[in-house]
Amino acid sequence: MRISTFFYCIRQGMQNIIRNKLFSLASIGTICASVFLLGIFYSIVVNFNNIIREAETKVGITIFFDKDISYDQARMEEIAAQIEKRIEVQSMVFISAEQAWEHYKDKYFEGRPEMAEGFAQDNPLAASASYEIYLNNVEDQTEFVEYLKEIPGIRRINYSEMAVRGLVSVNKIITYVSAVIVTVLIFVAIFLITNTIGLSISVRREEIRIMRLIGATKFFIRQPFIVEGILIGLIGAGIPLAVIYYIYMNVVSYVVERLKLLSGLIVFLPVHQIMSILIPAALALGVGIGFFGSIFSVRKHLRA
Amino acid sequence: MIHLENVSKTYETGSKAVRDLNLHIEAGEFVFIVGNSGSGKSTLIKLLLKELEPTSGSIVVDGLDITRMKRRKIPMYRRKIGVVFQDFRLLKDRSIYENVAFAQRVIAAPGREIKRRVPEILNMVGLAGKYKSYPRQLSGGEQQRVAIARALVNRPGILLADEPTGNLDPNNSWEIMNLLDEVNRQGTTVVVVTHNREIVDQMKKRVIAMKSGRIVSDEEEGGYANED
Numbered sequence: 001m002r003i004s005t006f007f008y009c010i011r012q013g014m015q016n017i018i019r020n021k022l023f024s025l026a027s028i029g030t031i032c033a034s035v036f037l038l039g040i041f042y043s044i045v046v047n048f049n050n051i052i053r054e055a056e057t058k059v060g061i062t063i064f065f066d067k068d069i070s071y072d073q074a075r076m077e078e079i080a081a082q083i084e085k086r087i088e089v090q091s092m093v094f095i096s097a098e099q100a101w102e103h104y105k106d107k108y109f110e111g112r113p114e115m116a117e118g119f120a121q122d123n124p125l126a127a128s129a130s131y132e133i134y135l136n137n138v139e140d141q142t143e144f145v146e147y148l149k150e151i152p153g154i155r156r157i158n159y160s161e162m163a164v165r166g167l168v169s170v171n172k173i174i175t176y177v178s179a180v181i182v183t184v185l186i187f188v189a190i191f192l193i194t195n196t197i198g199l200s201i202s203v204r205r206e207e208i209r210i211m212r213l214i215g216a217t218k219f220f221i222r223q224p225f226i227v228e229g230i231l232i233g234l235i236g237a238g239i240p241l242a243v244i245y246y247i248y249m250n251v252v253s254y255v256v257e258r259l260k261l262l263s264g265l266i267v268f269l270p271v272h273q274i275m276s277i278l279i280p281a282a283l284a285l286g287v288g289i290g291f292f293g294s295i296f297s298v299r300k301h302l303r304a
Numbered sequence: 305m306i307h308l309e310n311v312s313k314t315y316e317t318g319s320k321a322v323r324d325l326n327l328h329i330e331a332g333e334f335v336f337i338v339g340n341s342g343s344g345k346s347t348l349i350k351l352l353l354k355e356l357e358p359t360s361g362s363i364v365v366d367g368l369d370i371t372r373m374k375r376r377k378i379p380m381y382r383r384k385i386g387v388v389f390q391d392f393r394l395l396k397d398r399s400i401y402e403n404v405a406f407a408q409r410v411i412a413a414p415g416r417e418i419k420r421r422v423p424e425i426l427n428m429v430g431l432a433g434k435y436k437s438y439p440r441q442l443s444g445g446e447q448q449r450v451a452i453a454r455a456l457v458n459r460p461g462i463l464l465a466d467e468p469t470g471n472l473d474p475n476n477s478w479e480i481m482n483l484l485d486e487v488n489r490q491g492t493t494v495v496v497v498t499h500n501r502e503i504v505d506q507m508k509k510r511v512i513a514m515k516s517g518r519i520v521s522d523e524e525e526g527g528y529a530n531e532d
Contacts, residue, residue, distance in 0.1 A: 019397045215383035216410040
C-alpha cells in the first residue's frame, strides 16, 4: 500500500465521522454510556474491596502464654519466632503486660484515674503479655488457630469466628456479584455499540457498493471504516474517563470532608490507582469494540 | 473484447434471466442493448461486472475468462471497465473533484497523476468550472457527466452504461449520448443498455435486442423499432 493511500484512509476515517455526524454521535454516546457505567461500577467495587481488605487486616488473633512463660521474655520471643515463620502470618505485634494495663486503664477508668491508682505498684495484668497475630488471609484463621492450640506454652487464644465469617462471605458476594454485573455490562455494551456502528455502516452500503463497482479492494474499503471505529472508540472511552476522574476526585473529597467520623473506617483508593487500571481497560474496550465492530459490520456488506 | 458463449443465468427463485446467450463485441465498437423490463439486460450488465455468476457458459472480457476468476482478482478486473448507471451513483457527501479522484485513489494513483488527470477529464465532460460543487448542486445531466468522468478517469478499455439517460430530459440525454459517442471515437468500447427509442433510432449503431433472456436480433446500424 502506498503511503499516500494509507494517509488517505486515515483522513477519510476522520472525515467519515464528521460526514455522518448523527451516527457518529450515537456511537460515541453509546460507548460513553457503557464505559461510564463500567467505570463507576469498577470504582465502587474496588473501593468496597479495599475497605473489606482493610477490615481484614484489623482482624487479629491474640495469644496469651502460660503464667511461667509470661514473665520470661526470651521464652515468649522464642515461641513468637516459631509462629512468625508460618507463611500465613502477615505481621505480629507484641503487647507487654504494661501496655495491656495502660490500654485497660484508658478504656475502663477513663476520667477516674484515682480508681486505678491502687494498682500502681501491682499490675493486675502482670501475666497478660500477649502477641497479636495478623494473617495474610483471614480465611486461614480457623486452621491457624488449630495450629496455635498445639503449641505448648500458649494458655489462651482470642479470636473472632464471626468477624471472619462475615468478612469472608461479604468478600465472596462482592466478587461474584461484580463479576456478573461487569460481564453483563460488557456484553450489553458490545451489543449496543456494534449495533450502532453496524447501523451507521449499513446506511452507507450504497457507498460501499459504488466503491466495489469501481474496483476498490476490500482492504481499501474497510480501512476508513476501521479508522472511524477506532477514533469513535477512543473518543467514546476518553470522555467518560475524564468525567469519572472529575467525579471521583470530588466525591472522595466531599465524603472525606463531610464524614470525618468514618475516615478511620472508609479509606478511599487514590484516584491514580483507580485510573491506572481504568484508563487502559476503558481505552482497550472502546478501541477494541470500535475496531471489531467496524470490521464485522463492513464484512457483511463486502460479502456479495 | 467481450465474448459470451452459451451463457445462462437462473436465479435461486427459478426465474431464467438469461438463456443460452452468445454475444461478441469487438474492441472499439459502440453497441446498444435494448429490450423491455425483464428482458435480461440488467442481468447481462451484472454478469459483465461480475456482480453475478452465470449458471453456465463462459464470459471472456479483454482476454480474461471472468467465470473462472478468483474473488480477490475482481477489483483489478473492474478497474478495466468503466461503469455508468441510471441513478448516477455518486458519493453525495463528496465534491465533484473528489468523486472523480476517488476512482484514481482506488487504484493507488500517485497524487501528482490525480491532480493532473482529474481536471483534464472534468474538462472533457465540460464540468471543469464545477469541480468544487457537490452532486446535489448539479442537474441530472451534469451528475451523469460526473459519473462518466469517474468511469473514464482510469482510461478503461470498456465503458458499460446501464440506462444512462433514464433519468434525464431529451436535451440532457442527447448531450450524454454525444459524450459517449465521443468517448467511443477515442477508442473506448462502449456498451449502452437503454430504453430510449429515439436515441437508438437516430444514432445508427449496432443494436442488440433482447427478449425473455434471449437475443432476438443483432443488427449493425439498427434501430429500436426493428425489435418490436
